[in-house]
Amino acid sequence: MPVSIQYQEKDKLLQKHPKIEICLKCNTCALVCPVTRYEVGFSPTNTYVGNVFSAPEPEKNPNIWLCVSCHKCEEICPYEVKPPKVIEALKEEAFEKGYAPEAIREEINQVLTAGYAFPIFQSLSFINRERTRRGLKALGERKVGEIKKIAEKTGLESKMVRVRSR
Amino acid sequence: MTEKYAFFRGCFVPVRLPQIEAVAQKVFSDMGVSLVSLDDFTCCPEPVGVGINDKMMWLSLAARNLAVAEENGLDIITVCNGCTYTLRHACNALNSNTQLLNKVNETISDTGHEYKGKVKVSHFLEVLKNEIGIKKVKDAVEYPLSELTIATHTGCHLLSPREVMKFDDPFDPTILDDLVAVLGATPADYDMKTMCCGWTLMTYGTREGAYRLLGDKLGNMKLAQADCLTVVCPQCFYQFDMGQWIASRKSITRYNLPVLFYLQLLGLAMGYTLEEIGYDSHKIKNPAFESKIRMR
Numbered sequence A: 001m002p003v004s005i006q007y008q009e010k011d012k013l014l015q016k017h018p019k020i021e022i023c024l025k026c027n028t029c030a031l032v033c034p035v036t037r038y039e040v041g042f043s044p045t046n047t048y049v050g051n052v053f054s055a056p057e058p059e060k061n062p063n064i065w066l067c068v069s070c071h072k073c074e075e076i077c078p079y080e081v082k083p084p085k086v087i088e089a090l091k092e093e094a095f096e097k098g099y100a101p102e103a104i105r106e107e108i109n110q111v112l113t114a115g116y117a118f119p120i121f122q123s124l125s126f127i128n129r130e131r132t133r134r135g136l137k138a139l140g141e142r143k144v145g146e147i148k149k150i151a152e153k154t155g156l157e158s159k160m161v162r163v164r165s166r
Numbered sequence B: 001m002t003e004k005y006a007f008f009r010g011c012f013v014p015v016r017l018p019q020i021e022a023v024a025q026k027v028f029s030d031m032g033v034s035l036v037s038l039d040d041f042t043c044c045p046e047p048v049g050v051g052i053n054d055k056m057m058w059l060s061l062a063a064r065n066l067a068v069a070e071e072n073g074l075d076i077i078t079v080c081n082g083c084t085y086t087l088r089h090a091c092n093a094l095n096s097n098t099q100l101l102n103k104v105n106e107t108i109s110d111t112g113h114e115y116k117g118k119v120k121v122s123h124f125l126e127v128l129k130n131e132i133g134i135k136k137v138k139d140a141v142e143y144p145l146s147e148l149t150i151a152t153h154t155g156c157h158l159l160s161p162r163e164v165m166k167f168d169d170p171f172d173p174t175i176l177d178d179l180v181a182v183l184g185a186t187p188a189d190y191d192m193k194t195m196c197c198g199w200t201l202m203t204y205g206t207r208e209g210a211y212r213l214l215g216d217k218l219g220n221m222k223l224a225q226a227d228c229l230t231v232v233c234p235q236c237f238y239q240f241d242m243g244q245w246i247a248s249r250k251s252i253t254r255y256n257l258p259v260l261f262y263l264q265l266l267g268l269a270m271g272y273t274l275e276e277i278g279y280d281s282h283k284i285k286n287p288a289f290e291s292k293i294r295m296r
Helices: A010-016 A018-022 A028-032 A034-038 A044-054 A062-066 A072-076 A083-097 A102-114 A121-133 A144-154 A156-164 B012-016 B018-030 B047-053 B055-071 B081-094 B098-111 B124-140 B175-182 B199-204 B207-223 B234-250 B262-269 B287-294
Strands: B004-008 B034-037 B075-078 B121-123 B149-153 B228-231 B259-261
Touching (some): A010 A083, A028 A044, A028 A072, A034 B199, A034 B207, A044 A062, A044 A083, A062 A083, A083 A156, A102 A144, A102 A156, A102 B047, A102 B199, A121 B018, A144 A156, B004 B055, B012 B018, B012 B234, B018 B034, B018 B262, B047 B081, B055 B075, B055 B081, B055 B098, B081 B098, B081 B121, B081 B234, B121 B124, B124 B175, B175 B262, B199 B207, B199 B234, B207 B234, B228 B234, B259 B262
Parallel strands (some): B004 B034, B004 B075, B075 B121, B228 B259
Protein backbone atom coordinates (compact mmCIF):
# COMPACT_ATOMS: atom_id res chain seq x y z
CA MET A 1 0.00 0.00 0.00
CA PRO A 2 1.45 3.37 -0.95
CA VAL A 3 1.98 5.78 1.90
CA SER A 4 2.36 9.38 0.84
CA ILE A 5 5.95 10.48 1.04
CA GLN A 6 4.75 14.04 1.38
CA TYR A 7 2.76 13.47 4.55
CA GLN A 8 4.90 14.95 7.30
CA GLU A 9 3.47 13.06 10.24
CA LYS A 10 3.50 9.63 8.60
CA ASP A 11 6.45 8.25 10.56
CA LYS A 12 4.80 9.17 13.82
CA LEU A 13 1.54 7.56 12.69
CA LEU A 14 3.25 4.41 11.41
CA GLN A 15 5.23 4.04 14.58
CA LYS A 16 2.11 4.31 16.69
CA HIS A 17 -0.03 2.12 14.44
CA PRO A 18 2.35 -0.31 12.68
CA LYS A 19 -0.54 -2.45 11.44
CA ILE A 20 -1.44 0.25 8.91
CA GLU A 21 0.94 -1.34 6.43
CA ILE A 22 -0.78 -4.71 6.63
CA CYS A 23 -4.06 -3.46 5.09
CA LEU A 24 -4.81 -5.46 1.93
CA LYS A 25 -7.75 -3.28 0.87
CA CYS A 26 -9.96 -6.37 1.00
CA ASN A 27 -12.92 -4.06 1.78
CA THR A 28 -14.45 -6.36 4.39
CA CYS A 29 -14.66 -3.36 6.72
CA ALA A 30 -16.69 -1.36 4.19
CA LEU A 31 -19.36 -4.08 4.23
CA VAL A 32 -20.21 -3.45 7.89
CA CYS A 33 -19.62 0.32 8.01
CA PRO A 34 -22.88 2.26 8.50
CA VAL A 35 -21.33 5.42 7.12
CA THR A 36 -20.16 3.75 3.89
CA ARG A 37 -23.66 2.42 3.36
CA TYR A 38 -25.52 5.68 3.94
CA GLU A 39 -23.17 8.58 3.25
CA VAL A 40 -21.20 9.63 0.21
CA GLY A 41 -17.42 9.89 0.30
CA PHE A 42 -16.50 7.63 3.19
CA SER A 43 -15.38 4.06 3.63
CA PRO A 44 -12.84 2.82 6.14
CA THR A 45 -10.73 1.51 3.26
CA ASN A 46 -10.89 4.55 1.01
CA THR A 47 -10.81 7.24 3.65
CA TYR A 48 -8.17 5.51 5.65
CA VAL A 49 -6.00 3.83 3.05
CA GLY A 50 -6.58 5.46 -0.33
CA ASN A 51 -7.50 8.97 0.60
CA VAL A 52 -5.60 9.34 3.79
CA PHE A 53 -2.30 7.76 2.93
CA SER A 54 -1.87 9.10 -0.55
CA ALA A 55 -2.72 12.68 0.38
CA PRO A 56 -0.06 15.11 1.63
CA GLU A 57 -2.36 16.46 4.34
CA PRO A 58 -4.83 13.68 5.21
CA GLU A 59 -5.92 15.47 8.38
CA LYS A 60 -7.54 18.11 6.16
CA ASN A 61 -9.89 15.56 4.58
CA PRO A 62 -13.36 16.58 5.87
CA ASN A 63 -14.65 13.02 5.44
CA ILE A 64 -12.69 11.72 8.44
CA TRP A 65 -15.33 13.45 10.60
CA LEU A 66 -18.05 11.17 9.19
CA CYS A 67 -16.60 8.22 11.13
CA VAL A 68 -18.94 7.50 14.05
CA SER A 69 -16.39 5.33 15.92
CA CYS A 70 -18.73 2.34 16.03
CA HIS A 71 -15.65 0.05 15.72
CA LYS A 72 -17.46 -2.42 13.43
CA CYS A 73 -14.59 -2.25 10.91
CA GLU A 74 -11.99 -3.09 13.52
CA GLU A 75 -14.10 -5.95 14.86
CA ILE A 76 -14.42 -7.59 11.45
CA CYS A 77 -10.96 -6.87 9.99
CA PRO A 78 -9.25 -10.22 9.28
CA TYR A 79 -5.83 -8.63 9.93
CA GLU A 80 -6.65 -6.56 13.03
CA VAL A 81 -5.77 -3.31 11.30
CA LYS A 82 -8.09 -1.08 13.41
CA PRO A 83 -8.97 1.80 11.06
CA PRO A 84 -10.75 3.84 13.79
CA LYS A 85 -7.52 4.21 15.76
CA VAL A 86 -5.89 5.91 12.78
CA ILE A 87 -8.92 7.99 11.87
CA GLU A 88 -9.11 9.12 15.51
CA ALA A 89 -5.42 10.04 15.49
CA LEU A 90 -6.04 12.13 12.37
CA LYS A 91 -9.05 13.81 13.97
CA GLU A 92 -6.95 14.71 17.00
CA GLU A 93 -4.34 16.25 14.72
CA ALA A 94 -7.00 18.07 12.71
CA PHE A 95 -8.57 19.46 15.87
CA GLU A 96 -5.20 20.70 17.07
CA LYS A 97 -4.69 22.48 13.74
CA GLY A 98 -8.16 24.00 13.74
CA TYR A 99 -9.76 21.90 10.96
CA ALA A 100 -12.46 20.35 13.14
CA PRO A 101 -16.05 21.16 12.10
CA GLU A 102 -17.97 23.70 14.14
CA ALA A 103 -20.28 21.03 15.60
CA ILE A 104 -17.30 19.39 17.31
CA ARG A 105 -15.86 22.64 18.64
CA GLU A 106 -19.25 23.67 19.97
CA GLU A 107 -19.78 20.37 21.70
CA ILE A 108 -16.44 20.61 23.49
CA ASN A 109 -17.29 24.18 24.40
CA GLN A 110 -20.57 22.98 25.92
CA VAL A 111 -18.84 20.40 28.08
CA LEU A 112 -16.34 23.01 29.27
CA THR A 113 -18.86 25.75 30.01
CA ALA A 114 -21.91 23.82 31.23
CA GLY A 115 -20.77 20.29 32.11
CA TYR A 116 -23.39 18.91 29.70
CA ALA A 117 -22.68 17.61 26.19
CA PHE A 118 -25.33 19.86 24.61
CA PRO A 119 -26.91 23.26 25.35
CA ILE A 120 -29.58 23.13 28.05
CA PHE A 121 -29.64 26.28 30.10
CA GLN A 122 -31.97 28.23 27.87
CA SER A 123 -34.65 25.65 28.61
CA LEU A 124 -33.81 24.62 32.18
CA SER A 125 -37.15 25.77 33.58
CA PHE A 126 -39.03 23.68 31.02
CA ILE A 127 -36.82 20.66 31.74
CA ASN A 128 -37.36 21.01 35.47
CA ARG A 129 -41.12 21.29 35.04
CA GLU A 130 -41.03 17.95 33.16
CA ARG A 131 -38.82 16.45 35.87
CA THR A 132 -41.07 17.60 38.69
CA ARG A 133 -44.07 16.09 36.91
CA ARG A 134 -42.21 12.74 36.97
CA GLY A 135 -41.37 13.09 40.65
CA LEU A 136 -37.69 13.85 40.01
CA LYS A 137 -35.45 16.44 41.65
CA ALA A 138 -34.80 19.62 39.65
CA LEU A 139 -31.45 19.86 37.86
CA GLY A 140 -28.95 22.43 39.06
CA GLU A 141 -25.70 23.70 37.67
CA ARG A 142 -22.81 21.30 37.33
CA LYS A 143 -19.31 21.74 38.77
CA VAL A 144 -18.08 23.87 35.87
CA GLY A 145 -15.31 25.41 37.96
CA GLU A 146 -13.66 22.03 38.42
CA ILE A 147 -13.95 21.23 34.70
CA LYS A 148 -12.28 24.55 33.92
CA LYS A 149 -9.40 23.74 36.25
CA ILE A 150 -8.83 20.40 34.50
CA ALA A 151 -9.06 22.03 31.05
CA GLU A 152 -6.43 24.58 32.08
CA LYS A 153 -4.10 21.79 33.18
CA THR A 154 -4.52 19.67 30.04
CA GLY A 155 -4.13 22.72 27.82
CA LEU A 156 -7.56 22.27 26.23
CA GLU A 157 -8.65 25.71 27.45
CA SER A 158 -5.88 27.49 25.55
CA LYS A 159 -6.26 25.11 22.60
CA MET A 160 -9.91 26.16 22.32
CA VAL A 161 -8.96 29.84 22.26
CA ARG A 162 -6.34 29.15 19.59
CA VAL A 163 -8.73 27.04 17.49
CA ARG A 164 -11.47 29.65 17.70
CA SER A 165 -9.26 32.51 16.62
CA ARG A 166 -8.39 30.75 13.35
CA MET B 1 -25.36 -8.72 44.85
CA THR B 2 -24.50 -5.04 45.09
CA GLU B 3 -27.44 -3.28 46.69
CA LYS B 4 -26.48 0.33 46.15
CA TYR B 5 -25.00 2.06 43.12
CA ALA B 6 -23.92 5.54 42.21
CA PHE B 7 -26.43 6.37 39.47
CA PHE B 8 -24.49 7.92 36.59
CA ARG B 9 -27.37 9.53 34.69
CA GLY B 10 -25.25 11.28 32.06
CA CYS B 11 -26.60 14.27 30.12
CA PHE B 12 -29.24 12.93 27.81
CA VAL B 13 -31.48 11.04 30.24
CA PRO B 14 -31.98 13.69 32.94
CA VAL B 15 -32.42 16.49 30.41
CA ARG B 16 -34.34 15.05 27.49
CA LEU B 17 -35.73 11.75 28.72
CA PRO B 18 -36.64 12.17 32.42
CA GLN B 19 -39.26 9.44 32.08
CA ILE B 20 -36.39 6.95 31.69
CA GLU B 21 -34.65 8.23 34.80
CA ALA B 22 -37.90 7.86 36.75
CA VAL B 23 -38.56 4.33 35.49
CA ALA B 24 -34.96 3.28 36.24
CA GLN B 25 -35.31 4.49 39.84
CA LYS B 26 -38.63 2.69 40.25
CA VAL B 27 -37.66 -0.62 38.62
CA PHE B 28 -34.38 -0.99 40.50
CA SER B 29 -35.91 0.03 43.79
CA ASP B 30 -38.59 -2.66 43.29
CA MET B 31 -35.76 -5.13 42.64
CA GLY B 32 -34.09 -4.20 45.91
CA VAL B 33 -31.30 -2.09 44.40
CA SER B 34 -31.08 1.58 45.25
CA LEU B 35 -29.65 4.10 42.80
CA VAL B 36 -28.03 7.16 44.35
CA SER B 37 -27.89 10.26 42.13
CA LEU B 38 -24.75 12.24 42.93
CA ASP B 39 -24.89 15.95 42.06
CA ASP B 40 -21.10 16.12 41.60
CA PHE B 41 -21.09 14.08 38.38
CA THR B 42 -20.49 15.97 35.12
CA CYS B 43 -20.71 14.88 31.47
CA CYS B 44 -18.86 11.53 31.21
CA PRO B 45 -17.47 13.19 28.79
CA GLU B 46 -19.00 12.24 25.45
CA PRO B 47 -16.60 9.96 23.53
CA VAL B 48 -16.94 10.84 19.83
CA GLY B 49 -16.71 14.64 20.21
CA VAL B 50 -14.52 15.20 23.27
CA GLY B 51 -12.88 11.79 23.63
CA ILE B 52 -11.21 11.62 20.27
CA ASN B 53 -10.04 15.21 20.09
CA ASP B 54 -8.40 15.48 23.48
CA LYS B 55 -7.54 12.13 25.04
CA MET B 56 -6.06 13.60 28.22
CA MET B 57 -9.11 15.77 28.88
CA TRP B 58 -11.33 12.76 28.21
CA LEU B 59 -9.47 10.55 30.68
CA SER B 60 -9.16 13.26 33.31
CA LEU B 61 -12.82 14.27 33.34
CA ALA B 62 -13.79 10.59 33.39
CA ALA B 63 -11.35 9.99 36.26
CA ARG B 64 -12.93 12.87 38.18
CA ASN B 65 -16.34 11.22 37.77
CA LEU B 66 -14.93 7.86 38.87
CA ALA B 67 -13.37 9.57 41.90
CA VAL B 68 -16.73 11.09 42.87
CA ALA B 69 -18.26 7.59 43.01
CA GLU B 70 -15.23 6.20 44.81
CA GLU B 71 -15.39 8.90 47.50
CA ASN B 72 -18.97 7.83 48.15
CA GLY B 73 -17.87 4.21 48.37
CA LEU B 74 -20.03 3.16 45.43
CA ASP B 75 -19.68 1.42 42.08
CA ILE B 76 -21.29 3.05 39.05
CA ILE B 77 -24.41 2.02 37.16
CA THR B 78 -25.11 3.70 33.81
CA VAL B 79 -28.14 3.96 31.53
CA CYS B 80 -26.27 5.04 28.39
CA ASN B 81 -23.94 3.24 25.98
CA GLY B 82 -21.81 6.37 25.52
CA CYS B 83 -21.27 6.90 29.26
CA THR B 84 -20.44 3.21 29.66
CA TYR B 85 -17.96 3.43 26.78
CA THR B 86 -16.16 6.45 28.22
CA LEU B 87 -16.07 5.33 31.84
CA ARG B 88 -15.05 1.77 31.00
CA HIS B 89 -12.26 2.97 28.73
CA ALA B 90 -11.07 5.15 31.62
CA CYS B 91 -11.28 2.27 34.12
CA ASN B 92 -9.44 0.00 31.73
CA ALA B 93 -6.69 2.53 31.20
CA LEU B 94 -6.36 3.69 34.81
CA ASN B 95 -7.16 0.76 37.10
CA SER B 96 -4.11 -1.19 35.96
CA ASN B 97 -1.62 1.52 34.99
CA THR B 98 -0.17 3.34 38.00
CA GLN B 99 1.96 5.68 35.91
CA LEU B 100 -1.00 6.93 33.88
CA LEU B 101 -3.17 7.06 37.01
CA ASN B 102 -0.62 9.31 38.72
CA LYS B 103 -0.46 11.58 35.69
CA VAL B 104 -4.24 11.88 35.52
CA ASN B 105 -4.46 12.47 39.27
CA GLU B 106 -1.93 15.25 38.91
CA THR B 107 -4.19 16.80 36.24
CA ILE B 108 -7.30 16.69 38.41
CA SER B 109 -5.51 17.55 41.68
CA ASP B 110 -6.74 21.17 41.68
CA THR B 111 -10.33 19.95 41.93
CA GLY B 112 -9.64 18.24 45.25
CA HIS B 113 -10.43 14.79 43.82
CA GLU B 114 -8.16 11.81 43.57
CA TYR B 115 -8.98 8.54 41.86
CA LYS B 116 -7.53 5.44 43.49
CA GLY B 117 -8.49 2.99 40.74
CA LYS B 118 -11.13 0.98 42.58
CA VAL B 119 -14.43 1.71 40.83
CA LYS B 120 -16.33 -0.78 38.68
CA VAL B 121 -18.62 0.56 35.95
CA SER B 122 -21.66 -1.45 34.84
CA HIS B 123 -24.30 -0.75 32.25
CA PHE B 124 -27.72 -1.53 33.74
CA LEU B 125 -28.03 -4.59 31.45
CA GLU B 126 -24.91 -6.03 33.06
CA VAL B 127 -26.38 -5.38 36.50
CA LEU B 128 -29.60 -7.18 35.50
CA LYS B 129 -27.76 -10.10 33.95
CA ASN B 130 -24.76 -10.56 36.23
CA GLU B 131 -25.68 -9.04 39.58
CA ILE B 132 -29.43 -9.39 39.98
CA GLY B 133 -29.53 -12.41 37.69
CA ILE B 134 -31.89 -13.45 34.91
CA LYS B 135 -33.80 -15.71 37.29
CA LYS B 136 -34.66 -12.86 39.64
CA VAL B 137 -35.71 -10.70 36.68
CA LYS B 138 -37.99 -13.53 35.60
CA ASP B 139 -39.44 -13.79 39.11
CA ALA B 140 -40.27 -10.07 39.03
CA VAL B 141 -42.46 -10.55 35.94
CA GLU B 142 -46.10 -10.53 36.96
CA TYR B 143 -47.73 -9.72 33.64
CA PRO B 144 -45.83 -11.53 30.85
CA LEU B 145 -45.69 -9.65 27.55
CA SER B 146 -46.56 -12.81 25.62
CA GLU B 147 -48.56 -10.98 22.94
CA LEU B 148 -45.52 -8.99 21.82
CA THR B 149 -42.80 -9.59 19.26
CA ILE B 150 -39.95 -7.23 20.07
CA ALA B 151 -36.97 -6.20 17.92
CA THR B 152 -33.86 -5.59 20.03
CA HIS B 153 -31.18 -3.00 19.27
CA THR B 154 -28.21 -3.17 21.65
CA GLY B 155 -26.35 -0.32 19.92
CA CYS B 156 -22.70 0.06 18.94
CA HIS B 157 -20.82 1.44 21.90
CA LEU B 158 -21.86 -1.15 24.44
CA LEU B 159 -20.56 -3.92 22.16
CA SER B 160 -17.38 -2.52 20.64
CA PRO B 161 -14.46 -2.59 20.94
CA ARG B 162 -15.07 -5.97 22.49
CA GLU B 163 -11.70 -6.23 24.27
CA VAL B 164 -12.64 -3.15 26.30
CA MET B 165 -16.40 -3.46 26.62
CA LYS B 166 -16.39 -7.25 27.25
CA PHE B 167 -20.16 -7.43 26.98
CA ASP B 168 -21.61 -9.39 24.08
CA ASP B 169 -20.76 -10.54 20.54
CA PRO B 170 -20.65 -7.35 18.39
CA PHE B 171 -22.03 -9.17 15.34
CA ASP B 172 -24.47 -11.51 17.05
CA PRO B 173 -25.59 -9.99 20.35
CA THR B 174 -27.98 -12.21 22.33
CA ILE B 175 -28.09 -10.81 25.88
CA LEU B 176 -30.83 -8.26 25.21
CA ASP B 177 -32.82 -10.93 23.33
CA ASP B 178 -32.56 -13.23 26.36
CA LEU B 179 -33.74 -10.46 28.64
CA VAL B 180 -36.69 -9.78 26.31
CA ALA B 181 -37.58 -13.50 26.24
CA VAL B 182 -37.57 -13.56 30.05
CA LEU B 183 -40.41 -11.01 29.97
CA GLY B 184 -42.49 -13.53 28.02
CA ALA B 185 -42.12 -11.69 24.70
CA THR B 186 -40.72 -13.08 21.45
CA PRO B 187 -37.46 -11.46 20.24
CA ALA B 188 -37.74 -10.61 16.52
CA ASP B 189 -35.14 -12.15 14.26
CA TYR B 190 -34.45 -9.32 11.83
CA ASP B 191 -31.82 -8.31 9.28
CA MET B 192 -29.45 -5.40 10.05
CA LYS B 193 -29.70 -6.05 13.78
CA THR B 194 -26.20 -4.75 14.53
CA MET B 195 -26.44 -1.72 12.25
CA CYS B 196 -25.95 1.61 14.06
CA CYS B 197 -29.09 3.66 14.93
CA GLY B 198 -27.71 6.57 12.91
CA TRP B 199 -27.71 9.11 15.75
CA THR B 200 -24.14 10.30 15.16
CA LEU B 201 -24.81 10.58 11.43
CA MET B 202 -27.39 13.24 12.33
CA THR B 203 -24.64 15.34 13.91
CA TYR B 204 -21.55 14.54 11.86
CA GLY B 205 -23.04 13.24 8.60
CA THR B 206 -26.22 14.10 6.69
CA ARG B 207 -29.80 13.84 7.89
CA GLU B 208 -30.84 12.14 4.64
CA GLY B 209 -28.32 9.35 5.23
CA ALA B 210 -29.49 8.89 8.81
CA TYR B 211 -33.14 8.75 7.72
CA ARG B 212 -32.46 6.19 4.99
CA LEU B 213 -30.66 4.04 7.56
CA LEU B 214 -33.58 4.39 9.95
CA GLY B 215 -36.08 3.48 7.22
CA ASP B 216 -34.16 0.34 6.25
CA LYS B 217 -33.76 -0.77 9.82
CA LEU B 218 -37.40 -0.17 10.80
CA GLY B 219 -38.53 -1.90 7.59
CA ASN B 220 -36.59 -5.01 8.54
CA MET B 221 -38.08 -4.99 12.03
CA LYS B 222 -41.55 -4.70 10.54
CA LEU B 223 -40.83 -7.61 8.17
CA ALA B 224 -39.99 -9.69 11.25
CA GLN B 225 -43.48 -8.86 12.64
CA ALA B 226 -42.19 -6.63 15.44
CA ASP B 227 -44.81 -4.80 17.53
CA CYS B 228 -42.20 -2.49 19.00
CA LEU B 229 -38.46 -2.25 19.43
CA THR B 230 -36.30 -1.97 22.51
CA VAL B 231 -33.04 -0.12 23.17
CA VAL B 232 -30.66 0.40 26.08
CA CYS B 233 -29.16 3.77 25.17
CA PRO B 234 -30.87 7.21 25.25
CA GLN B 235 -29.36 8.36 21.95
CA CYS B 236 -30.67 5.24 20.19
CA PHE B 237 -34.01 5.88 21.90
CA TYR B 238 -34.18 9.45 20.69
CA GLN B 239 -33.22 8.46 17.15
CA PHE B 240 -35.89 5.74 16.97
CA ASP B 241 -38.53 7.98 18.56
CA MET B 242 -38.06 11.62 17.57
CA GLY B 243 -35.92 10.63 14.54
CA GLN B 244 -38.56 8.20 13.27
CA TRP B 245 -41.26 10.83 13.81
CA ILE B 246 -39.45 13.48 11.77
CA ALA B 247 -38.27 11.03 9.11
CA SER B 248 -41.75 9.58 8.61
CA ARG B 249 -43.09 13.06 7.93
CA LYS B 250 -40.82 13.55 4.97
CA SER B 251 -38.56 10.81 3.78
CA ILE B 252 -39.43 7.31 4.92
CA THR B 253 -42.48 5.07 5.05
CA ARG B 254 -44.66 5.52 8.12
CA TYR B 255 -43.82 2.45 10.21
CA ASN B 256 -45.21 3.79 13.46
CA LEU B 257 -43.08 1.34 15.43
CA PRO B 258 -42.92 2.41 19.09
CA VAL B 259 -39.55 2.25 20.84
CA LEU B 260 -39.24 1.34 24.50
CA PHE B 261 -36.22 1.56 26.73
CA TYR B 262 -35.63 -1.94 28.12
CA LEU B 263 -36.41 -0.75 31.65
CA GLN B 264 -39.80 0.50 30.44
CA LEU B 265 -40.59 -2.98 29.08
CA LEU B 266 -39.46 -4.54 32.33
CA GLY B 267 -41.69 -2.06 34.17
CA LEU B 268 -44.67 -3.06 32.01
CA ALA B 269 -44.00 -6.73 32.75
CA MET B 270 -43.81 -5.91 36.47
CA GLY B 271 -47.28 -4.40 36.22
CA TYR B 272 -46.69 -0.67 35.73
CA THR B 273 -49.15 1.12 33.46
CA LEU B 274 -48.23 2.84 30.17
CA GLU B 275 -48.61 6.15 32.01
CA GLU B 276 -46.27 5.05 34.78
CA ILE B 277 -43.48 4.20 32.34
CA GLY B 278 -43.81 7.61 30.69
CA TYR B 279 -45.23 6.41 27.37
CA ASP B 280 -47.18 9.69 27.16
CA SER B 281 -43.90 11.48 26.38
CA HIS B 282 -43.18 9.31 23.34
CA LYS B 283 -43.48 10.75 19.85
CA ILE B 284 -44.27 7.40 18.23
CA LYS B 285 -47.42 5.83 19.62
CA ASN B 286 -49.24 2.88 18.12
CA PRO B 287 -52.79 1.88 19.19
CA ALA B 288 -52.23 -1.77 18.17
CA PHE B 289 -49.22 -1.95 20.49
CA GLU B 290 -51.09 -0.19 23.29
CA SER B 291 -54.02 -2.62 23.14
CA LYS B 292 -51.63 -5.60 23.36
CA ILE B 293 -50.14 -4.03 26.49
CA ARG B 294 -53.58 -3.51 28.03
CA MET B 295 -54.38 -7.18 27.28
CA ARG B 296 -51.33 -8.44 29.17
